[in-house]
Amino acid sequence: MKPLIIGTRGSKLALRQTHQIMDKIKDAYPNQNIEICVIRTSSDKFPTSPLDQMGMGVFVKEIEAALMQKRIDLAVHSAKDLTPELPKGLTIGAIGSRQDPRDVLVNRWNSKLTDIPENAVIGTSSPRRVALLRRYRPDFKIVSIRGNIDNRLDQVYREKIDGTIMAAAGLIRLGLENSVSEYLPTNYFIPAPGQGALAIEIRTLDHHLKDLVRILDDPTAHLAIAAERAFLKLLQGGCTEPSAAYAQLDGDQLNMHAFIGTTSGREFFEATKTGMAHDPTEVARKVYQTLLDMGAKHLLRDDSV
Numbered sequence: 397m398k399p400l401i402i403g404t405r406g407s408k409l410a411l412r413q414t415h416q417i418m419d420k421i422k423d424a425y426p427n428q429n430i431e432i433c434v435i436r437t438s439s440d441k442f443p444t445s446p447l448d449q450m451g452m453g454v455f456v457k458e459i460e461a462a463l464m465q466k467r468i469d470l471a472v473h474s475a476k477d478l479t480p481e482l483p484k485g486l487t488i489g490a491i492g493s494r495q496d497p498r499d500v501l502v503n504r505w506n507s508k509l510t511d512i513p514e515n516a517v518i519g520t521s522s523p524r525r526v527a528l529l530r531r532y533r534p535d536f537k538i539v540s541i542r543g544n545i546d547n548r549l550d551q552v553y554r555e556k557i558d559g560t561i562m563a564a565a566g567l568i569r570l571g572l573e574n575s576v577s578e579y580l581p582t583n584y585f586i587p588a589p590g591q592g593a594l595a596i597e598i599r600t601l602d603h604h605l606k607d608l609v610r611i612l613d614d615p616t617a618h619l620a621i622a623a624e625r626a627f628l629k630l631l632q633g634g635c636t637e638p639s640a641a642y643a644q645l646d647g648d649q650l651n652m653h654a655f656i657g658t659t660s661g662r663e664f665f666e667a668t669k670t671g672m673a674h675d676p677t678e679v680a681r682k683v684y685q686t687l688l689d690m691g692a693k694h695l696l697r698d699d700s701v
Contacts, residue, residue, distance in 0.1 A: 399429040400608075403459045403468035406434040407544050409566050413594055414472045416569075417492065417612060424611045433468050435459045453479045456597075460486060463597060470605060471597040475590030475621055476563075480628035482597070489598040489606055490613035491621050495565035497592035497642065499525065499585050501578040502552055503559030508578045509533060516558040519551060523659050525561045527638035528585050530661025549575055565592040586640040586655055586666070589624035593617050616645050623652055623676035630684045631656075637695045641683065648673050654683045656692040665692040 404414040418430050438454040455477035462468045501509055519541035526538055545566050551557050598605045623643040641654035650673040655666035667686040671679035
Protein backbone atom coordinates (compact mmCIF):
# COMPACT_ATOMS: atom_id res chain seq x y z
CA MET A 397 0.00 0.00 0.00
CA LYS A 398 1.30 3.45 -0.90
CA PRO A 399 2.56 5.33 2.17
CA LEU A 400 0.42 8.18 3.46
CA ILE A 401 2.67 11.21 3.93
CA ILE A 402 1.68 13.75 6.58
CA GLY A 403 3.24 17.21 6.51
CA THR A 404 3.91 19.16 9.68
CA ARG A 405 6.24 21.63 11.33
CA GLY A 406 9.13 20.21 13.33
CA SER A 407 8.42 21.70 16.75
CA LYS A 408 7.89 19.35 19.68
CA LEU A 409 4.22 20.38 19.86
CA ALA A 410 3.60 20.03 16.12
CA LEU A 411 5.13 16.54 16.11
CA ARG A 412 3.14 15.51 19.20
CA GLN A 413 -0.07 16.66 17.51
CA THR A 414 0.82 14.89 14.27
CA HIS A 415 1.56 11.63 16.08
CA GLN A 416 -1.84 11.86 17.78
CA ILE A 417 -3.50 12.09 14.36
CA MET A 418 -1.29 9.35 12.94
CA ASP A 419 -2.22 6.99 15.78
CA LYS A 420 -5.95 7.53 15.12
CA ILE A 421 -5.50 6.77 11.43
CA LYS A 422 -3.54 3.61 12.26
CA ASP A 423 -6.27 2.49 14.67
CA ALA A 424 -8.83 2.79 11.88
CA TYR A 425 -6.58 1.51 9.10
CA PRO A 426 -4.00 -0.88 10.66
CA ASN A 427 -2.42 -1.75 7.29
CA GLN A 428 -1.85 1.85 6.25
CA ASN A 429 1.83 2.80 6.15
CA ILE A 430 2.30 6.40 7.33
CA GLU A 431 5.31 8.69 7.04
CA ILE A 432 5.85 12.14 8.56
CA CYS A 433 7.45 14.88 6.48
CA VAL A 434 8.83 17.79 8.53
CA ILE A 435 8.63 21.13 6.72
CA ARG A 436 10.25 24.38 7.83
CA THR A 437 7.89 27.33 7.62
CA SER A 438 8.59 31.06 7.58
CA SER A 439 8.09 31.17 11.35
CA ASP A 440 10.85 28.57 11.75
CA LYS A 441 13.23 30.22 9.29
CA PHE A 442 12.94 33.65 10.92
CA PRO A 443 12.47 32.88 14.63
CA THR A 444 13.15 36.41 15.87
CA SER A 445 11.05 38.37 13.35
CA PRO A 446 7.86 39.93 14.79
CA LEU A 447 4.90 37.82 13.70
CA ASP A 448 2.69 40.83 12.99
CA GLN A 449 5.23 41.99 10.40
CA MET A 450 5.56 38.67 8.59
CA GLY A 451 2.13 38.56 6.99
CA MET A 452 -0.50 35.83 7.15
CA GLY A 453 0.13 32.12 7.09
CA VAL A 454 3.65 32.17 8.52
CA PHE A 455 3.08 28.80 10.23
CA VAL A 456 1.46 27.05 7.25
CA LYS A 457 2.40 28.50 3.84
CA GLU A 458 5.27 26.14 3.06
CA ILE A 459 3.27 23.13 4.23
CA GLU A 460 0.35 24.13 2.02
CA ALA A 461 2.73 24.54 -0.92
CA ALA A 462 3.96 20.97 -0.38
CA LEU A 463 0.35 19.79 -0.27
CA MET A 464 -0.52 21.53 -3.55
CA GLN A 465 2.62 20.12 -5.15
CA LYS A 466 1.62 16.61 -3.98
CA ARG A 467 4.82 16.15 -1.97
CA ILE A 468 2.61 15.33 0.99
CA ASP A 469 -0.91 13.85 1.18
CA LEU A 470 -2.32 15.78 4.10
CA ALA A 471 -1.23 18.36 6.63
CA VAL A 472 -1.80 18.68 10.37
CA HIS A 473 -2.10 22.24 11.67
CA SER A 474 -3.18 24.03 14.79
CA ALA A 475 -6.49 25.35 13.47
CA LYS A 476 -5.75 28.87 14.68
CA ASP A 477 -2.69 29.05 12.37
CA LEU A 478 -4.72 28.69 9.17
CA THR A 479 -5.49 31.77 7.09
CA PRO A 480 -9.17 32.78 6.86
CA GLU A 481 -9.24 31.84 3.16
CA LEU A 482 -7.42 28.65 2.23
CA PRO A 483 -5.38 28.48 -1.01
CA LYS A 484 -7.39 27.41 -4.04
CA GLY A 485 -7.50 23.64 -4.29
CA LEU A 486 -7.17 22.98 -0.56
CA THR A 487 -9.83 22.30 2.05
CA ILE A 488 -10.21 21.30 5.69
CA GLY A 489 -10.94 17.58 5.61
CA ALA A 490 -11.48 17.23 9.35
CA ILE A 491 -11.36 19.07 12.65
CA GLY A 492 -10.18 16.93 15.53
CA SER A 493 -11.72 16.97 19.01
CA ARG A 494 -11.01 20.32 20.61
CA GLN A 495 -8.59 20.41 23.51
CA ASP A 496 -9.03 23.12 26.17
CA PRO A 497 -9.49 26.38 24.17
CA ARG A 498 -8.52 28.71 27.01
CA ASP A 499 -5.46 30.87 27.38
CA VAL A 500 -3.38 30.32 30.48
CA LEU A 501 -1.24 32.60 32.58
CA VAL A 502 2.25 31.48 33.57
CA ASN A 503 4.21 33.67 35.99
CA ARG A 504 7.06 33.46 38.46
CA TRP A 505 4.82 34.13 41.49
CA ASN A 506 2.30 31.45 40.45
CA SER A 507 -0.36 34.12 40.96
CA LYS A 508 -3.70 34.84 39.34
CA LEU A 509 -3.94 37.71 36.87
CA THR A 510 -5.56 39.98 39.46
CA ASP A 511 -2.86 39.22 42.05
CA ILE A 512 0.30 39.80 40.01
CA PRO A 513 2.33 42.76 41.35
CA GLU A 514 1.91 46.09 39.60
CA ASN A 515 4.09 46.92 36.59
CA ALA A 516 5.02 43.29 35.99
CA VAL A 517 6.74 42.47 32.69
CA ILE A 518 4.56 40.11 30.62
CA GLY A 519 5.78 38.65 27.33
CA THR A 520 3.58 37.84 24.34
CA SER A 521 3.71 38.28 20.56
CA SER A 522 -0.08 38.09 20.15
CA PRO A 523 -1.91 41.41 19.50
CA ARG A 524 -5.08 39.74 20.83
CA ARG A 525 -3.41 38.90 24.13
CA VAL A 526 -1.87 42.37 24.32
CA ALA A 527 -5.30 43.97 23.93
CA LEU A 528 -6.86 41.73 26.58
CA LEU A 529 -4.00 42.22 29.02
CA ARG A 530 -4.13 46.00 28.66
CA ARG A 531 -7.86 45.93 29.15
CA TYR A 532 -7.65 44.10 32.47
CA ARG A 533 -4.18 45.09 33.69
CA PRO A 534 -3.17 48.42 32.09
CA ASP A 535 -0.25 48.68 34.54
CA PHE A 536 1.63 45.76 32.97
CA LYS A 537 4.69 46.35 30.84
CA ILE A 538 4.16 44.11 27.82
CA VAL A 539 7.13 42.96 25.77
CA SER A 540 7.24 40.93 22.56
CA ILE A 541 8.61 37.40 22.83
CA ARG A 542 8.70 34.51 20.37
CA GLY A 543 9.81 30.93 20.49
CA ASN A 544 8.47 27.46 21.15
CA ILE A 545 6.72 26.58 24.39
CA ASP A 546 9.89 25.47 26.17
CA ASN A 547 11.70 28.70 25.22
CA ARG A 548 8.88 30.90 26.46
CA LEU A 549 8.58 29.00 29.72
CA ASP A 550 12.33 29.22 30.17
CA GLN A 551 12.21 33.01 29.94
CA VAL A 552 9.79 33.03 32.89
CA TYR A 553 11.74 30.45 34.90
CA ARG A 554 14.99 32.40 34.43
CA GLU A 555 13.14 35.63 35.31
CA LYS A 556 13.92 37.35 32.03
CA ILE A 557 10.21 38.23 32.14
CA ASP A 558 7.70 37.97 34.96
CA GLY A 559 5.11 36.00 33.05
CA THR A 560 3.49 35.11 29.76
CA ILE A 561 0.17 34.05 28.26
CA MET A 562 -0.03 30.76 26.34
CA ALA A 563 -2.61 28.41 24.89
CA ALA A 564 -3.73 25.78 27.38
CA ALA A 565 -3.97 23.14 24.65
CA GLY A 566 -0.25 23.23 23.84
CA LEU A 567 0.80 22.83 27.45
CA ILE A 568 -1.69 20.02 28.01
CA ARG A 569 -0.58 18.12 24.90
CA LEU A 570 3.02 18.32 26.08
CA GLY A 571 2.18 17.35 29.66
CA LEU A 572 3.22 20.75 31.06
CA GLU A 573 0.06 21.60 33.00
CA ASN A 574 2.10 22.10 36.18
CA SER A 575 3.42 25.31 34.63
CA VAL A 576 -0.03 26.92 34.63
CA SER A 577 -0.66 29.64 37.21
CA GLU A 578 -4.24 30.33 36.07
CA TYR A 579 -6.65 29.18 33.38
CA LEU A 580 -8.21 32.36 31.99
CA PRO A 581 -12.00 32.04 31.52
CA THR A 582 -13.23 32.39 27.94
CA ASN A 583 -15.98 34.80 28.96
CA TYR A 584 -13.47 37.60 29.48
CA PHE A 585 -10.23 36.34 27.94
CA ILE A 586 -11.66 35.38 24.55
CA PRO A 587 -9.59 32.75 22.70
CA ALA A 588 -8.25 33.01 19.16
CA PRO A 589 -10.47 31.44 16.48
CA GLY A 590 -9.62 27.77 16.25
CA GLN A 591 -7.57 27.69 19.44
CA GLY A 592 -7.26 24.19 20.89
CA ALA A 593 -8.35 22.37 17.72
CA LEU A 594 -6.35 20.51 15.09
CA ALA A 595 -7.17 20.97 11.41
CA ILE A 596 -6.48 18.28 8.83
CA GLU A 597 -5.91 19.96 5.47
CA ILE A 598 -6.16 18.02 2.21
CA ARG A 599 -6.55 18.68 -1.52
CA THR A 600 -10.16 19.46 -2.44
CA LEU A 601 -10.29 16.92 -5.25
CA ASP A 602 -8.65 14.12 -3.31
CA HIS A 603 -11.86 12.21 -2.62
CA HIS A 604 -10.12 9.11 -1.28
CA LEU A 605 -8.47 11.13 1.47
CA LYS A 606 -11.73 12.90 2.25
CA ASP A 607 -13.17 9.51 3.11
CA LEU A 608 -10.07 8.48 5.04
CA VAL A 609 -9.84 11.55 7.29
CA ARG A 610 -13.56 11.58 8.03
CA ILE A 611 -12.89 9.29 10.99
CA LEU A 612 -10.80 12.12 12.53
CA ASP A 613 -13.61 14.66 12.44
CA ASP A 614 -15.44 15.90 15.54
CA PRO A 615 -18.74 17.37 14.25
CA THR A 616 -19.22 19.59 17.30
CA ALA A 617 -15.73 21.07 17.06
CA HIS A 618 -16.09 21.38 13.28
CA LEU A 619 -19.21 23.54 13.57
CA ALA A 620 -17.66 25.77 16.23
CA ILE A 621 -14.47 26.27 14.23
CA ALA A 622 -16.51 26.92 11.08
CA ALA A 623 -18.28 29.78 12.87
CA GLU A 624 -15.03 31.24 14.19
CA ARG A 625 -13.36 31.03 10.79
CA ALA A 626 -16.41 32.63 9.17
CA PHE A 627 -15.95 35.58 11.53
CA LEU A 628 -12.29 35.80 10.48
CA LYS A 629 -13.31 35.80 6.81
CA LEU A 630 -15.61 38.74 7.44
CA LEU A 631 -12.67 40.64 8.93
CA GLN A 632 -10.19 39.52 6.27
CA GLY A 633 -8.38 42.39 4.59
CA GLY A 634 -10.09 44.89 6.80
CA CYS A 635 -9.23 44.37 10.44
CA THR A 636 -6.01 46.10 11.39
CA GLU A 637 -6.59 45.66 15.11
CA PRO A 638 -6.83 42.68 17.50
CA SER A 639 -9.91 40.48 17.32
CA ALA A 640 -11.13 37.11 18.59
CA ALA A 641 -14.11 34.80 18.35
CA TYR A 642 -15.13 31.75 20.34
CA ALA A 643 -18.14 29.56 19.54
CA GLN A 644 -19.83 26.82 21.58
CA LEU A 645 -22.66 24.45 20.77
CA ASP A 646 -25.66 24.15 23.07
CA GLY A 647 -27.97 21.53 21.61
CA ASP A 648 -29.09 22.83 18.22
CA GLN A 649 -27.96 26.36 19.13
CA LEU A 650 -24.56 27.92 18.49
CA ASN A 651 -23.34 30.70 20.78
CA MET A 652 -20.52 33.00 19.69
CA HIS A 653 -18.61 35.57 21.73
CA ALA A 654 -16.29 37.92 19.84
CA PHE A 655 -14.43 41.19 20.11
CA ILE A 656 -12.62 43.81 18.07
CA GLY A 657 -10.34 46.21 19.93
CA THR A 658 -7.08 48.08 19.94
CA THR A 659 -3.72 46.97 21.31
CA SER A 660 -3.79 50.01 23.58
CA GLY A 661 -6.81 48.51 25.34
CA ARG A 662 -8.60 51.86 25.18
CA GLU A 663 -11.23 50.67 22.70
CA PHE A 664 -12.93 47.32 23.08
CA PHE A 665 -16.13 46.15 21.40
CA GLU A 666 -17.53 42.74 22.32
CA ALA A 667 -20.76 40.92 21.55
CA THR A 668 -22.42 37.55 22.04
CA LYS A 669 -25.00 36.15 19.63
CA THR A 670 -26.87 32.88 19.27
CA GLY A 671 -28.13 31.15 16.14
CA MET A 672 -28.84 27.76 14.66
CA ALA A 673 -25.93 25.35 14.81
CA HIS A 674 -26.48 24.20 11.23
CA ASP A 675 -25.70 27.72 9.97
CA PRO A 676 -22.41 28.81 11.59
CA THR A 677 -21.79 31.45 8.90
CA GLU A 678 -24.99 33.25 9.81
CA VAL A 679 -24.08 33.25 13.51
CA ALA A 680 -20.71 34.80 12.63
CA ARG A 681 -22.41 37.41 10.45
CA LYS A 682 -24.77 38.40 13.28
CA VAL A 683 -21.89 38.89 15.72
CA TYR A 684 -19.86 40.81 13.16
CA GLN A 685 -22.75 43.14 12.32
CA THR A 686 -23.46 43.73 16.01
CA LEU A 687 -19.85 44.81 16.57
CA LEU A 688 -20.10 47.23 13.65
CA ASP A 689 -23.38 48.63 15.03
CA MET A 690 -21.68 49.14 18.40
CA GLY A 691 -19.08 51.40 16.78
CA ALA A 692 -16.25 49.11 15.73
CA LYS A 693 -16.51 50.04 12.05
CA HIS A 694 -13.75 52.65 12.28
CA LEU A 695 -11.31 49.89 13.26
CA LEU A 696 -11.83 48.27 9.86
CA ARG A 697 -10.61 49.33 6.45
CA ASP A 698 -13.24 50.40 3.95
CA ASP A 699 -12.81 47.27 1.80
CA SER A 700 -14.18 45.00 4.53
CA VAL A 701 -17.56 46.69 5.04
